[in-house]
Amino acid sequence: MKYKSPEAIAKRPTLFCQGCAQGIINRLIGEIMEELDKVDKLIVTTDVACGAMNVIVWDYDTIVGAHGRPLPTALGVKKVRPDCVSLAHLGDGAAYNIGLAETMHSAIRNDNVVALVANNCVFAMTGGQMSATTLPGQRTPSTVNGRDCKATGNPFRIENAIGKLDIAYLARGSVDSVKEINKTKKMLKKAFEKHLAGEGFCLVEILTPCPTNWGLSPLDSMKYIREEVVPVYPLGEFVDREESTNA
Amino acid sequence: MAKTLMKGNEALAETALRVGCRFFCGYPITPQSEIMEYLSWRMAEVGGEFVQTESELSAINMLMGAAAVGARAFTSSSGPGFSLMQEGISYIVAADLPLVVVNVMREGSGLGNIGASQGDYWQMTRGGGHGDYRTIVLAPAGVQETSNLMAESFDLAEKYRHPVLICSDAAVGQMVEPVTLPELREHDINKYDWALRGCKPGDEIRTIQNVYFLDEDYENHLRQKYADIEANEQRWESIEIADAELVLVSYGISSRFCKEAVRNARSAGFKLGLIRLITLWPFPVKAFAEVSPSTKAFLSVEMSTLGQLVDDIRLATGCAHPVDHYGSMMALPETKGIIGKAQAVLKKVSG
Numbered sequence: 001m002k003y004k005s006p007e008a009i010a011k012r013p014t015l016f017c018q019g020c021a022q023g024i025i026n027r028l029i030g031e032i033m034e035e036l037d038k039v040d041k042l043i044v045t046t047d048v049a050c051g052a053m054n055v056i057v058w059d060y061d062t063i064v065g066a067h068g069r070p071l072p073t074a075l076g077v078k079k080v081r082p083d084c085v086s087l088a089h090l091g092d093g094a095a096y097n098i099g100l101a102e103t104m105h106s107a108i109r110n111d112n113v114v115a116l117v118a119n120n121c122v123f124a125m126t127g128g129q130m131s132a133t134t135l136p137g138q139r140t141p142s143t144v145n146g147r148d149c150k151a152t153g154n155p156f157r158i159e160n161a162i163g164k165l166d167i168a169y170l171a172r173g174s175v176d177s178v179k180e181i182n183k184t185k186k187m188l189k190k191a192f193e194k195h196l197a198g199e200g201f202c203l204v205e206i207l208t209p210c211p212t213n214w215g216l217s218p219l220d221s222m223k224y225i226r227e228e229v230v231p232v233y234p235l236g237e238f239v240d241r242e243e244s245t246n247a
Numbered sequence: 248m249a250k251t252l253m254k255g256n257e258a259l260a261e262t263a264l265r266v267g268c269r270f271f272c273g274y275p276i277t278p279q280s281e282i283m284e285y286l287s288w289r290m291a292e293v294g295g296e297f298v299q300t301e302s303e304l305s306a307i308n309m310l311m312g313a314a315a316v317g318a319r320a321f322t323s324s325s326g327p328g329f330s331l332m333q334e335g336i337s338y339i340v341a342a343d344l345p346l347v348v349v350n351v352m353r354e355g356s357g358l359g360n361i362g363a364s365q366g367d368y369w370q371m372t373r374g375g376g377h378g379d380y381r382t383i384v385l386a387p388a389g390v391q392e393t394s395n396l397m398a399e400s401f402d403l404a405e406k407y408r409h410p411v412l413i414c415s416d417a418a419v420g421q422m423v424e425p426v427t428l429p430e431l432r433e434h435d436i437n438k439y440d441w442a443l444r445g446c447k448p449g450d451e452i453r454t455i456q457n458v459y460f461l462d463e464d465y466e467n468h469l470r471q472k473y474a475d476i477e478a479n480e481q482r483w484e485s486i487e488i489a490d491a492e493l494v495l496v497s498y499g500i501s502s503r504f505c506k507e508a509v510r511n512a513r514s515a516g517f518k519l520g521l522i523r524l525i526t527l528w529p530f531p532v533k534a535f536a537e538v539s540p541s542t543k544a545f546l547s548v549e550m551s552t553l554g555q556l557v558d559d560i561r562l563a564t565g566c567a568h569p570v571d572h573y574g575s576m577m578a579l580p581e582t583k584g585i586i587g588k589a590q591a592v593l594k595k596v597s598g
């Protein structure tokens with residue numbers, strides 16, 4: 001088999017650390033856009049965090065939004081250009097900490113946008129501090145003795161917050177192995193298809209490694225996802241509406 | 248088009264549609280709510296999009312998306328809600344995006360109150376959010392002018408690829424006056440090449456972001472943009488300044504009382520003049536070059552406790568004359584009070 005990288009993924013050097021999975025996610029987006037024949041319809045709104053470095057990697061029209069607010073920005077895009085594919089590209093801190101109100105209300109309104117949340121369980125861009133999804137006991141620069149859930153609350157699972165709302169799609173995948181990457185691609189593709197069918201809000205969370213802030217090698221980071229992260233953040237589809245009622 | 252009677256806020260909303268605005272999002276707050284209420288039903292009639300957002304934070308960022316893909320878009324708020332938008336406005340400036348934000352000013356800091364006031368001059372003319380920036384600020388004093396400036400605001404925003412703020416207030420927003428509105432027209436979202444629309448591999452990609460640190464010429468671009476706005480866009484109205492002993496400086500609702508004060512004072516032989524600011528930024532410094540040598544002092548008349556215009560008047564006049572302040576954040580200025588204060592200032596100057 002001969003692998004060909006998606007055309008819209010530029011052959012420029014990236015700024016990602018070694019072992020970061022942003023590149024894997026880029027490839028999935030690129031492949032899916034080609035398969036759906038929507039390369040020239042994609043408009044992405046990224047957050048300011050590590051995901052914003054994608055701007056130099058892909059050749060899509062892109063807005064770098066404010067921290068935590070890509071979802072309303074992506075809705076503004078979709079409302080004005082209804083035939084575009086509007087993707088909001090966020091981290092866990094953006095989607096579940098500072099921007100949780102926006103995430104909730106995008107889901108409540110069943111906004112016709114796709115949210116891709118790269119969950120690496122930390123605020124990677126600012127040095128790896130605790131986010132809403134940091135694991136119990138996980139050491140970060142703002143939880144130096146390990147996350148104490150008595151003081152900081154428990155890890156946040158998005159399915160508990162919006163899993164019962166009338167949205168089009170909610171799923172969690174991982175990039176820790178080829179098998180999981182392929183499953184994650186199916187999830188993402190389904191989200192884009194539902195988006196194009198006008199079914200409403202689709203959120204795909206992807207468990208991603210952050211070797212730099214986890215202090216682990218790229219390989220050990222993947223192992224960490226399998227052994228430590230997945231038990232707290234189960235993989236799978238949580239909402240897969242046939243046809244959402246208020247889309 | 249014939250004249251109709253309309254509330255300031257509704258004339259503003261209708262005008263926006265008529266000059267091609269097809270996207271509005273916002274959050275309720277008195278005294279601007281009529282704008283969003285009106286557009287909640289009216290926008291659909293012209294084929295546009297309306298979103299009642301979960302907050303002003305969401306609204307300003309949604310607006311950014313709509314503007315980035317080429318729509319004429321605006322939001323409106325007041326006081327606390329306008330403060331919440333400042334981070335977003337700073338992003339929009341950094342992204343060189345044209346859009347319009349309306350602040351129908353209410354009273355006080357904190358929650359304050361819903362009555363007319365003019366306490367946001369500093370916030371609106373100094374930037375308001377973080378970083379090196381200012382925005383064009385237009386201040387209508389009545390319903391017709393609200394419509395005129397709203398119509399022009401989108402052109403100005405697009406001319407400079409820069410946000411424009413409309414500085415209204417509870418009185419101007421709520422008053423009902425006759426108004427002639429522009430004819431309804433459409434705006435082409437592909438009119439400007441910078442507007443995002445999607446691209447094929449090989450096309451030049453369009454990116455809306457704060458990449459100035461990658462661009463060597465960015466600071467020159469900025470300096471030039473602000474210099475051009477200051478040179479070209481100062482707007483004001485001068486009344487009876489040719490021989491005035493004291494010149495009032497005012498804007499918005501307060502300026503209407505100043506006009507009456509000038510008339511009444513002159514019929515009693517007291518030579519008052521008025522510079523009414525229409526752009527708050529750029530501050531109309533050119534207006535002050537026309538002031539006569541007989542002018543001995545300036546008086547700012549604004550609904551503010553601290554006198555927010557005073558420093559700008561001093562700068563515009565090279566600190567050559569005394570500048571005093573008359574006004575309260577809690578009450579409309581009184582014509583008699585303006586004249587009385589003007590006399591007291593002159594007495595102090597010549598005494």
Ligand SMILES: Cc1ncc(C[n+]2csc(CCOP(=O)(O)OP(=O)(O)O)c2C)c(N)n1
Binds near residue numbers: 051093094118122
């Ligand atoms: C209003 C605001 N607060 C804080 C920041 C600083 N900041 C930038 S990215 C970030 C955290 C990002 O974490 P996440 O969304 O999980 O993305 P990651 O870097 O992990 O991919 C923070 C706190 C900011 N840019 N704006």
Ligand code: SF4
Binds near residue numbers: 017018021022124209
């Ligand atoms: S800090 Fe972490 S998330 Fe950010 S680029 Fe590096 S590995 Fe990736």
Ligand SMILES: [Mg+2]
Binds near residue numbers: 092120124
């Ligand atoms: Mg993160």
